[in-house]
Amino acid sequence: MANKQKGANAERELYHLLNERGFACVRVAGSGMMENTSCDLLAGKKDVKYAVECKVTKNNAKYFDPEQIKNLMEFSGLFGVTPLIAIKFNRKGWFFTNPDNLSKTEKGLVISLEDIRQKGMTL
Amino acid sequence: MANKQKGANAERELYHLLNERGFACVRVAGSGMMENTSCDLLAGKKDVKYAVECKVTKNNAKYFDPEQIKNLMEFSGLFGVTPLIAIKFNRKGWFFTNPDNLSKTEKGLVISLEDIRQKGMTL
Numbered sequence: 584m585a586n587k588q589k590g591a592n593a594e595r596e597l598y599h600l601l602n603e604r605g606f607a608c609v610r611v612a613g614s615g616m617m618e619n620t621s622c623d624l625l626a627g628k629k630d631v632k633y634a635v636e637c638k639v640t641k642n643n644a645k646y647f648d649p650e651q652i653k654n655l656m657e658f659s660g661l662f663g664v665t666p667l668i669a670i671k672f673n674r675k676g677w678f679f680t681n682p683d684n685l686s687k688t689e690k691g692l693v694i695s696l697e698d699i700r701q702k703g704m705t706l
Numbered sequence: 707m708a709n710k711q712k713g714a715n716a717e718r719e720l721y722h723l724l725n726e727r728g729f730a731c732v733r734v735a736g737s738g739m740m741e742n743t744s745c746d747l748l749a750g751k752k753d754v755k756y757a758v759e760c761k762v763t764k765n766n767a768k769y770f771d772p773e774q775i776k777n778l779m780e781f782s783g784l785f786g787v788t789p790l791i792a793i794k795f796n797r798k799g800w801f802f803t804n805p806d807n808l809s810k811t812e813k814g815l816v817i818s819l820e821d822i823r824q825k826g827m828t829l
């Protein structure tokens with residue numbers, strides 16, 4: 584299965600997961616292909632609102648383009664929602680973290696499964 | 707031009723208009739075709755957040771499916787944003803209103819250009 588399709592499937596899966604947890608949720612049109620890559624999902628309930636960047640990986644760590652994370656932070660700040668990174672690690676399930684927990688490396692921003700297990704959050 | 711295309715164009719126009727007015731804004735994926743028609747756009751800045759249902763008409767009044775407005779209200783309540791109706795009247799421009807200003811008729815919910823001029827709001 585192509586990466587793009589895997590990403591879209593993960594996005595839908597997370598959409599339904601957020602719905603099940605009582606969030607109103609939308610998928611953002613054109614995310615992953617348009618110039619204005621703000622976020623993949625927006626979710627809210629009561630006083631909790633997230634702009635979600637959604638990823639899937641078969642590895643034990645996930646790298647991010649710093650530019651994409653910068654866009655997510657700026658969009659979230661302007662909209663007035665909390666930025667959230669959601670990563671589906673194959674056969675391990677979903678993990679969530681604030682972008683602040685990503686580590687800077689030469690290859691970009693990264694978080695390992697180990698780190699997200701420790702520093703990450705549940706919804 | 708087909709109605710669906712006109713609707714999509716109006717949605718993009720409103721997206722840019724909201725951006726110009728300082729809102730962070732997203733277009734909702736699948737709006738107008740999916741089962742879960744929550745809203746067309748989500749826009750926010752500081753303490754103001756809207757779930758926007760976006761329409762275009764060449765007439766002097768616009769009708770709405772009550773079910774669609776119900777969905778918009780429920781979604782907005784759950785997400786914690788303000789529901790907003792945005793109508794582009796051909797050659798008159800954009801007008802905005804709270805859904806409470808729609809009138810109930812046998813043909814559904816409706817608002818006239820005259821009414822939205824009086825009762826509507828600016829962004």
